[in-house]
Amino acid sequence: MKIGVLSETVAGERRVALVPDVAAKLTGFEVTVQAGAGAAAGFTDDAYREAGAAVEGDRARLAGASAVLLSVQPPPLADVANLRSGAVTIGFLQPATQAAAVEALAARGVTSFSLEMLPRISRAQSMDALSSQASLAGYKGVLMAANRLGKFFPMLMTAAGTIPPARVLVLGAGVAGLQAIATARRLGAVVEAYDVRPAVKEEVRSLGATFLELELEAQEGQGGYAREQSEEFLTRQRELLTERVAAADVVVTTAAIPGRRAPLLVTAAMVRGMRRGSVLVDLASDTGGNCELTEPGEVCEVGGVWVDGTTNVPSTVPLHASQLYARNVTNLLEHLAPDGELKLDFEDEITKGCCVTYDGRVVSERAKQLMESAAENMRR
Ligand code: NAD
Numbered sequence: 001m002k003i004g005v006l007s008e009t010v011a012g013e014r015r016v017a018l019v020p021d022v023a024a025k026l027t028g029f030e031v032t033v034q035a036g037a038g039a040a041a042g043f044t045d046d047a048y049r050e051a052g053a054a055v056e057g058d059r060a061r062l063a064g065a066s067a068v069l070l071s072v073q074p075p076p077l078a079d080v081a082n083l084r085s086g087a088v089t090i091g092f093l094q095p096a097t098q099a100a101a102v103e104a105l106a107a108r109g110v111t112s113f114s115l116e117m118l119p120r121i122s123r124a125q126s127m128d129a130l131s132s133q134a135s136l137a138g139y140k141g142v143l144m145a146a147n148r149l150g151k152f153f154p155m156l157m158t159a160a161g162t163i164p165p166a167r168v169l170v171l172g173a174g175v176a177g178l179q180a181i182a183t184a185r186r187l188g189a190v191v192e193a194y195d196v197r198p199a200v201k202e203e204v205r206s207l208g209a210t211f212l213e214l215e216l217e218a219q220e221g222q223g224g225y226a227r228e229q230s231e232e233f234l235t236r237q238r239e240l241l242t243e244r245v246a247a248a249d250v251v252v253t254t255a256a257i258p259g260r261r262a263p264l265l266v267t268a269a270m271v272r273g274m275r276r277g278s279v280l281v282d283l284a285s286d287t288g289g290n291c292e293l294t295e296p297g298e299v300c301e302v303g304g305v306w307v308d309g310t311t312n313v314p315s316t317v318p319l320h321a322s323q324l325y326a327r328n329v330t331n332l333l334e335h336l337a338p339d340g341e342l343k344l345d346f347e348d349e350i351t352k353g354c355c356v357t358y359d360g361r362v363v364s365e366r367a368k369q370l371m372e373s374a375a376e377n378m379r380r
Contacts, residue, residue: 004066005033014040014318017070020051022326028340041318074101085109095367106357119353127332132324133314138179145250145279154188169248172255173200214240246273251280253290266291276304285309
């Protein structure tokens with residue numbers, strides 16, 4: 001079966017869906033990558049050739065010849081037009097914001113799988129690209145803050161005096177938040193964290209951070225995720241967090257609700273309450289941001305406080321992001337096509353969970369809901 005990997009075209013995207021090491025281990029598949037596809041992540045065309053893959057210069061021909069197209073971002077409409085009916089795509093399809101791509105794939109008769117829709121069950125952990133990429137974001141988010149902060153992270157006792165450790169506050173202790181906590185602790189900061197799911201309390205503590213106990217009800221939803229919170233809840237949460245935000249040198253926000261805009265945790269007034277030189281890194285900026293002042297894709301300075309809204313943070317660690325992503329995507333591929341032959345079992349929770357288009361239709365109810373609620377938000 002022919003696997004195709006095209007260069008990513010979204011601005012700033014440096015990842016590639018398949019890396020040479022992982023391509024070399026695929027058996028039963030014939031891999032072709034577009035010339036230059038791995039360049040921004042540090043992989044040369046020669047490295048792919050040495051791994052046994054072919055390199056093709058003509059993008060349209062490669063798309064047309066692929067039985068399975070692997071990508072990070074949703075395939076652009078121009079590429080969808082070149083795919084064969086019955087071809088398969090695997091990648092982040094982002095149905096909430098990419099309705100046109102989803103509809104084009106369905107109309108073209110392409111079977112598409114979206115990694116965001118993968119059920120988060122233990123059997124699917126090795127395919128969980130949301131987790132692998134969130135973990136990179138949590139790590140890099142702390143480094144971005146440390147780089148901008150005019151202070152040391154660790155406590156230092158020097159002949160010139162004692163430097164107290166930096167104080168880091170992490171809001172949202174899911175995959176990204178826990179990695180942010182671990183990274184900040186490794187750099188020697190004193191770390192506090194908060195999440196609306198008290199289930200994470202022990203994990204936060206085991207990383208050497210303090211779990212903030214706020215007088216708020218738990219907001220545990222389904223599947224280990226948070227549920228959407230009321231405006232009343234969020235207002236109260238912001239009130240209770242104001243003093244902790246003001247005490248922090250660094251705030252890293254990672255709070256998210258699947259398929260929804262990120263909840264607003266830090267207002268402009270709260271940022272104004274922070275000391276000059278402090279840094280807020282908003283890792284939820286791709287879904288609107290947790291801070292009122294976040295400008296997605298920008299770093300702004302407001303009253304001496306930096307608000308970093310860098311989007312697509314995993315892409316800033318492109319080599320390891322691509323390596324982990326390639327393992328996730330090929331694990332899913334091998335699940336869908338054991339021994340190199342496509343065997344789609346729609347009774348299987350993983351296959352059913354992440355299949356978005358099949359046989360000319362959008363088959364995922366969840367994808368349809370996300371597309372409808374995004375359209376509704378646009379109308380408002
Ligand atoms: P996410 O990116 O959707 O959200 C990040 C965090 O933000 C979550 O912990 C959420 O509770 C938190 N949050 C939401 N609203 C908040 C608010 N107002 N204030 C503070 N925090 C808020 O979640 P995620 O990191 O992708 O994963 C969340 C859960 O899924 C975790 O429990 C994780 O262990 C679980 N998970 C399970 C598997 C698996 O079993 N295969 C894989 C990955 C993750």
